Amino acid sequence: MPVVNVAETKLGSSHRAALPVLTLKKLDADRHGVIRKYRKDHAVVLHETGGYFVLRSADVDRLGNDRRVGPSGTTLP
Numbered sequence: 001m002p003v004v005n006v007a008e009t010k011l012g013s014s015h016r017a018a019l020p021v022l023t024l025k026k027l028d029a030d031r032h033g034v035i036r037k038y039r040k041d042h043a044v045v046l047h048e049t050g051g052y053f054v055l056r057s058a059d060v061d062r063l064g065n066d067r068r069v070g071p072s073g074t075t076l077p
Contacts, residue, residue, distance in 0.1 A: 019046040022053055 022045045026034045038045050039055040047053055054060050063069050 019044060019052075021046050021048055023048045 020038055020042060022034065022038070035053075035055060043054065043056055043059050045053050045055065054063060
């Protein structure tokens with residue numbers, strides 16, 4: 001499951017507030033179910049550690065090919 005860290009300046013606090021927060025507890029309880037649930041209404045969710053999960057494979061592909069997006073130097077499992 002890919003994780004994308006987005007700088008706070010790129011995604012303002014109003015957008016962050018609109019995103020659901022994915023917790024480790026939710027992932028441990030039902031990893032596939034919770035991702036399936038969020039994917040219906042959101043392309044990205046905020047992870048409780050501060051990173052972002054991109055939920056749709058087409059979006060992951062698009063980000064992977066976008067020269068404006070680069071690695072942050074940190075990753076989460």
